[in-house]
Amino acid sequence: MTIHEHYPLQRLTTFDTAATARRYLRLDREVEPLLASGLLDSDYLILGGGSNIVFTRDYPGTVIQLAPNSKIKIQNSKLITGAGLQLDALVDHCVDRGLGGGIENLSAIPGTVGGAVVQNAGAYGVETGEFVDRVDALDLHERRRVTLSRQECRFAYRTSLFKEQPGRYLILEVHLRFATEYAPVLKYKALADELQRRGITSPTQRQMRDLITSIRWAKLPRPEEHGSAGSFFKNPVVDRDTYLRLRDAYPDMPEAHPTPPDNNSTFKIQNSELSYKLSAGWLIDRAGWKGRTLGRAGVWPRQALVLYNTGGCTGQDLLALAQAIQADVLNKFHVQLTPEAILI
Ligand SMILES: Cc1cc2nc3c(=O)[nH]c(=O)nc-3n(C[C@H](O)[C@H](O)[C@H](O)COP(=O)(O)OP(=O)(O)OC[C@H]3O[C@@H](n4cnc5c(N)ncnc54)[C@H](O)[C@@H]3O)c2cc1C
The missing domain is CATH 3.30.465.10 (Uridine Diphospho-n-acetylenolpyruvylglucosamine Reductase; domain 3)
Structure with missing residues (x-):
């Protein structure tokens, strides 16, 4: 186990925001020593390929990554x-x-x-x-x-x-x-x-x-050209009334298919219990955000669900854009968007 202090994380995530970890541990073949190392007694975070994690600030604990x-x-x-x-x-x-x-x-x-x-x-x-x-x-x-x-x-x-x-x-x-x-x-x-x-x-x-x-x-933006975390927001799941209200107001909205609240349920599902997964990309696009930038964060011109690093984007730039989009979509459609990407 090799532990590095104050380790740069920028190249370890695809969004490419500048941040450092207080400690960084890369695990090779032997993983058990981690259990007795004491590192698990304070803050730690497991990092995979970093394609769905965005660091919006320095990380004060240990980042653990498998080789x-x-x-x-x-x-x-x-x-x-x-x-x-x-x-x-x-x-x-x-x-x-x-x-x-x-x-x-x-x-x-x-x-x-x-x-x-x-x-x-x-x-x-x-x-x-x-x-x-x-x-x-x-x-x-x-x-x-x-x-x-x-x-x-x-x-x-x-x-x-x-x-x-x-x-x-x-x-x-x-x-x-x-x-x-x-x-x-x-x-x-x-x-x-x-x-x-x-x-x-x-x-x-x-x-x-x-x-x-x-x-x-x-x-999609290629990670080697523009930093992103893929789809930044989840497709929101809404109740039937909300779906019908939006469909009436926006006939161009993509059709959503109903899903039961619990896929394992053996009971007969009432219509009112069905939920509908909307296209977050469509909501963001319809709210006028596709291709727009705020600070050094942008909405990908070919896919509104993807927020990207226009160059030198900080975690704060990204948060400001994400929050502006969430507020606008909530205001226009009364639908809450939640991030799919993990924001640290
Ligand atoms: C251009 C682009 C396109 C994308 N397209 C898609 C897509 O089509 N569909 C989709 O679902 N996602 C997509 N993503 C998001 C992302 O690629 C996936 O979610 C991916 O599976 C995350 O894997 P990762 O190794 O990068 O995980 P990370 O981002 O490093 O971590 C994700 C989570 O997994 C945990 N984790 C990682 N490895 C381990 C481990 N070994 N043990 C325990 N916990 C672990 C982390 O702690 C974190 O909570 C896209 C991303 C980009 C940049």
Whole structure:
């Protein structure tokens, strides 16, 4: 274990704001010494690929990061990967071997496998949690190794047990399971339309991966060019009355599909209990923010859900822009936006 004092964090997150950590610890092979090190007795934060964390100030505790990991093994038809592996490298590995129908829809999401499990990262109708069989982790509160089943991980829209209890678990390894037959997941009309435009009728997994990668980078800022954390806000979930009110007032609003309040519920759901996930990007765009900048923070011109670093953006610049957008959307639509990105 090597500990660095006053460590710069700017290059460790994709938003690229300047900040330092009081201490920085990179964990290589041996992770158990962390449990007895005393570092867990004061503030600490686990950092993956830093693609969903934005430092708005210096961090006064210890930032803990797993060393990059490229270890993938197959055991009893399950694929086991270290949490420090880049998610995109895992997707590429699966596509190369024809594993994991659907996982190709997660192509080009920055960050690590561990971070994707915490956030239940998702794209194009697929979420990371769907592939998780179990997770091996250190329970940093109980100071011991634990194994958590998929059910115990409590995956839901952009959240999980790990997000509900930040700092409790350090994810070390993830066991993945896959469907045996490959079938492309085409829940998103944009994908089906693009395939049709390219004249592809039954896409291979590799074709899906290439297509998704190219669609994503056409509309998102590339981390090496402009700092961002991807979608900055969550798509807000509203009740039926709010949805109907907005739909009447804004006929151009994208249609939202109803979801029951609890997906596991066995009771008959009344209409009034249904909730609707709105497009945060549409709300921000309709409020007139797409392409605008405030200080050195901006709203990405090709995707209003993405806030980005126009160059030298500070945490305070970003917070000022995010709060201005939240206030304006609340004022215009009576809908509260909440950040998806983790603001430190
Ligand atoms: C250009 C761009 C596009 C994006 N597109 C998408 C998208 O389509 N869909 C989507 O869902 N997200 C997207 N994101 C957001 C982000 O990439 C994902 O949420 C990603 O999965 C985060 O992984 P990370 O390793 O960077 O985690 P970090 O940002 O480093 O951390 C996220 C959380 O996970 C915790 N964590 C990380 N590793 C571990 C670990 N080993 N053990 C315990 N806790 C850990 C951290 O403490 C933190 O709470 C995008 C981001 C960018 C910059």
